[in-house]
Amino acid sequence: DTAVSQTPKYLVTQMGNDKSIKCEQNLGHDTMYWYKQDSKKFLKIMFSYNNKELIINETVPNRFSPKSPDKAHLNLHINSLELGDSAVYFCASSQVAGTDTQYFGPGTRLTVL
Amino acid sequence: QKEVEQNSGPLSVPEGAIASLNCTYSDRVSQSFFWYRQYSGKSPELIMSIYSNGDKEDGRFTAQLNKASQYVSLLIRDSQPSDSATYLCAVNTGFQKLVFGTGTRLLVSP
Numbered sequence: 001d002t003a004v005s006q007t008p009k010y011l012v013t014q015m016g017n018d019k020s021i022k023c024e025q026n027l028g029h030d031t032m033y034w035y036k037q038d039s040k041k042f043l044k045i046m047f048s049y050n051n052k053e054l055i056i057n058e059t060v061p062n063r064f065s066p067k068s069p070d071k072a073h074l075n076l077h078i079n080s081l082e083l084g085d086s087a088v089y090f091c092a093s094s095q096v097a098g099t100d101t102q103y104f105g106p107g108t109r110l111t112v113l
Numbered sequence: 114q115k116e117v118e119q120n121s122g123p124l125s126v127p128e129g130a131i132a133s134l135n136c137t138y139s140d141r142v143s144q145s146f147f148w149y150r151q152y153s154g155k156s157p158e159l160i161m162s163i164y165s166n167g168d169k170e171d172g173r174f175t176a177q178l179n180k181a182s183q184y185v186s187l188l189i190r191d192s193q194p195s196d197s198a199t200y201l202c203a204v205n206t207g208f209q210k211l212v213f214g215t216g217t218r219l220l221v222s223p
Contacts (some may be wrong), residue, residue, distance in 0.1 A: 033210075041215065043157065043201065045210050055209055056209060090157070097209035101147065101159050101162055103159075104156040104158070106156050107156050
């Protein structure tokens with residue numbers, strides 16, 4: 001059983017398009033996260049939700065909008081994609097926000113052409 | 114100053130040797146510290162967590178924490194080629210989030 005799953009695994013799209021990435025966790029955790037890992041492998045938090053409530057919103061462009069329909073799901077919608085959005089996006093979850101072990105999904109490699 | 118700093122490497126060690134990975138952090142209120150391993154093209158996976166000063170051992174891995182010096186390290190004994198990966202240090206900054214270092218690439222040669 002996959003603990004944290006993401007779809008799609010790969011996403012190739014043109015500049016200006018809108019795309020979504022979905023994440024689901026079956027660990028019963030209360031907190032979910034979105035991270036962006038750039039070409040230099042730097043992993044940076046974008047958003048965090050605790051029980052469907054947004055608790056962390058880093059300096060991310062407004063084109064990125066997370067949505068958490070329930071505490072097991074956290075989706076990421078990106079409008080007007082730009083070349084600089086190309087990266088690997090990881091979803092993660094933990095029982096407690098920040099202080100607890102985070103479990104990562106397999107990642108979504110987004111390529112914007 | 115970066116919040117979490119690691120030497121990017123690569124750190125090259127021969128098989129069977131001890132690999133020593135180091136990490137420094139800037140926020141004195143940090144309470145939770147994690148080492149993640151990331152193979153190329155894969156997601157980070159937890160190796161060790163440590164919360165109090167001193168050493169914590171788990172198999173071939175030992176995490177060491179010194180809060181006074183704001184320093185956390187990971188020792189890998191009897192290094193194997195399968196240990197070749199990027200090791201990410203992560204620190205809880207007290208704002209309900211983890212801050213990751215840029216990672217140290219470890220290469221273990223047979």
